[in-house]
Amino acid sequence: MADVAARAGVSRALVSIVFRGQPGASDETRERVLRVADEIGYRPDNAARLLARGRSRTLGVMFTVHQTFHADLIAGIYPEAERLGYDVLLSSATPGRSETKAAEALLSHRCEALILLGPDAEPAYLDELGQRAVTVSVSRRVPRARVDFVHSAEGEGVRQAMEHLVELGHRRIVHIDGGRGPGSVERRRAYRAAMRRHRLESEVRVIPGTHTEEAGIETGRLLLAERERGEALPTAVLAGNDRCAWGLLMVLTRAGVDVPREVSVVGYDDSHLSHLMPIGLTTVRQDAGLMAEHAVRFAVQRLENPELEPREVVLDPKLVVRGTSDKALEAPV
Structure with a gap:
């Protein structure tokens, strides 16, 4: 501020008044001070000013x-x-x-x-x-x-997703767990509760995972390997979150699995990329x-x-x- 004051031909106190936006300086002086500050590259240090106030x-x-x-x-x-x-x-x-x-x-x-x-x-x-x-x-x-x-309300979100899948006729619904990720415990618990509520206890399957694309990729590879051994694919997968769902979709579609005709996939979060994929992702919006x-x-x-x-x-x-x-x-x- 001393440099600005000297170059503008005013007092340091007047420069301070201008920078703080307080009355006491004419429009002409205010304009001159700001022009000089811009010329020499000076910017008020707001962080320092606030810290001085605690x-x-x-x-x-x-x-x-x-x-x-x-x-x-x-x-x-x-x-x-x-x-x-x-x-x-x-x-x-x-x-x-x-x-x-x-x-x-x-x-x-x-x-x-x-x-x-x-x-x-x-x-x-x-x-x-x-x-x-x-x-x-x-x-x-x-x-x-x-x-x-x-x-x-994690449980409510999963409940809505499961009701949607069951109403579409799905019975073999798999859940990819989110591991230690936020909301994973509640989502896993709600999935199990929904399967029990619809008398699908025998179809309950929770695959360990994380809230990452890698978890979806690993699950996709696992399900495809099981199909090669003669086991049926699940008809629907509730992923731990959208990233996990994207990884799963990538593996399934590259292997020629028709999504959603053969396998429906539901994510969780509705992050900003969910509707930009080649197939818009069904998901639970937070x-x-x-x-x-x-x-x-x-x-x-x-x-x-x-x-x-x-x-x-x-x-x-x-x-x-x-x-x-x-x-x-x-x-x-």
């Missing part, structure tokens, strides 16, 4: 780099944070970078609150984070941790925009009122029927 007004977001649904959540986080006067800083977990390291990096950069997208960390660590900073967990609920929770808004509001509200206790919101999912599900060939007339 605030960073920055929300840290921890996400997993290959999870497409996380990209949808981040797209919703930015506008809501900006609307409430907060900046956003991202830190990713990768195969070579743990969630712990990603979260600690956000805290080291003075983020006031953390929004964790589908965290896989131990419950004790999540509780510890919640004690150190305002923390919101999206898509995963951890009982008794001092963390706000935003997630969808409202990423609404989840993001709730996460940001929870974080900001507890920052502005530290006395608030952690809260939880459960959003209703909705089945979106596209081209990968159809009536089972063996369906009764």
